[in-house]
Amino acid sequence: MLFAITPSGHASRARQREAGFSLLEVLVAIVVLSFGVLGVVGLQAASLQANKEARNQSVAVRLGRELGDMLRGNKDIAIQTGSTNPYLVADFRADSSTLPSASEDCSTSACTSTTTVAQFQIRDWLSRVRNELPLVRVVICADSAPYDSAGIPQWTCTNTGGLMVVKMGWTRQSTDRAASNASAVDRATVPSIVLPLIAGSAT
Numbered sequence: 676m677l678f679a680i681t682p683s684g685h686a687s688r689a690r691q692r693e694a695g696f697s698l699l700e701v702l703v704a705i706v707v708l709s710f711g712v713l714g715v716v717g718l719q720a721a722s723l724q725a726n727k728e729a730r731n732q733s734v735a736v737r738l739g740r741e742l743g744d745m746l747r748g749n750k751d752i753a754i755q756t757g758s759t760n761p762y763l764v765a766d767f768r769a770d771s772s773t774l775p776s777a778s779e780d781c782s783t784s785a786c787t788s789t790t791t792v793a794q795f796q797i798r799d800w801l802s803r804v805r806n807e808l809p810l811v812r813v814v815i816c817a818d819s820a821p822y823d824s825a826g827i828p829q830w831t832c833t834n835t836g837g838l839m840v841v842k843m844g845w846t847r848q849s850t851d852r853a854a855s856n857a858s859a860v861d862r863a864t865v866p867s868i869v870l871p872l873i874a875g876s877a878t
Contacts, residue, residue, distance in 0.1 A: 728847055731809070731845055731847070731867070732867065732868065734807050734808060735808060735843045735867065735868050736868060736870070738803065738804050738807070738808075738843075739843065739870040739872070741800065742762075742800055742841055742872060743841075743871075743872045743873060745762075745796045745797075745800065746839065746872050746873040747873055749792055749793055749796070751789055752789050752790060752792075752793045753839065753872075754839075754873065756834070759790075760793070761775065761790065761793040761797050762793055762796075762797050762815060763815055763817075764797070764801070764813055764815040765814065765816070766814055766830070767801055767812065767813040767814070768810075768811075769805040769808075769810050769812070770810050774798050774801055774802055775794065775797060775798050775801070776798070777791070777795045777798045778791050778794060779791040779794070779795060780795065781796075782799075801813065804843070808843070808845040809846045809847075810845060810846040810862075810863070811843060811845045811863070812830075812844045812845070812863040812866075813841065813842070813843050814830055814832065814841070814842040814866070815839065815840070815841045815842075815872070816832035816834055816839065816840065816842075817832065817833070817834055817835060817836055817837075817838065817839050817840075818832040818833050818834070818835075818836060818838070818839075819833045819835050819838070820833050821840050821866075822869070827865055828842065828865050828866040828867075828868075828869045829865065830844075830865070838871055838872075839872045840869055840870060840871050840872060841870050842866035842868070842869050843866060843870075844863025844864075844865065844866045844867045844868075845863055846861065846862055847861050
């Protein structure tokens with residue numbers, strides 16, 4: 676007796692194999708897609724951080740140029756050294772330092788001397804810097820060596836030479852993804868920018 680093998684049995688088993696392979700392919704596709712999404716999310720976070728840092732750099736340069744214009748407009752005071760020059764800032768820190776005093780408010784009435792103009796200008800400028808940059812640190816000084824031997828900007832000033840510079844640094848998010856709490860941010864251990872302001876010296 677001969678038994679015929681119906682094609683329906685083969686077709687049914689083939690469909691089962693196809694269904695199994697389809698499910699496996701879907702699972703693999705989901706895993707691959709998940710890795711891709713995670714990569715895109717990480718890239719987006721890094722991009723946002725880079726954009727924020729670029730914005731801070733742009734703001735700092737703009738503020739530094741504004742300060743340079745102020746000094747050039749009041750050069751008789753700006754080129755002086757020591758306490759007679761209100762534009763000199765030893766170490767201003769947004770989280771701990773107070774704004775320098777100004778004996779007159781030049782926004783409401785004409786200041787009576789170039790010194791009071793300088794006092795008002797530096798107070799107003801530092802106030803805006805503090806508001807626009809996160810936990811900013813500022814040093815304005817005469818400095819003949821703003822960089823160390825390795826070419827890294829440094830906060831210390833020689834207080835000599837014929838060039839006044841402004842040094843600014845701010846707090847930024849750490850690039851160490853494993854860091855948390857206080858270690859997740861980088862303080863301004865070195866200046867982020869060093870800009871020349873004005874040449875000349877009264878001495």
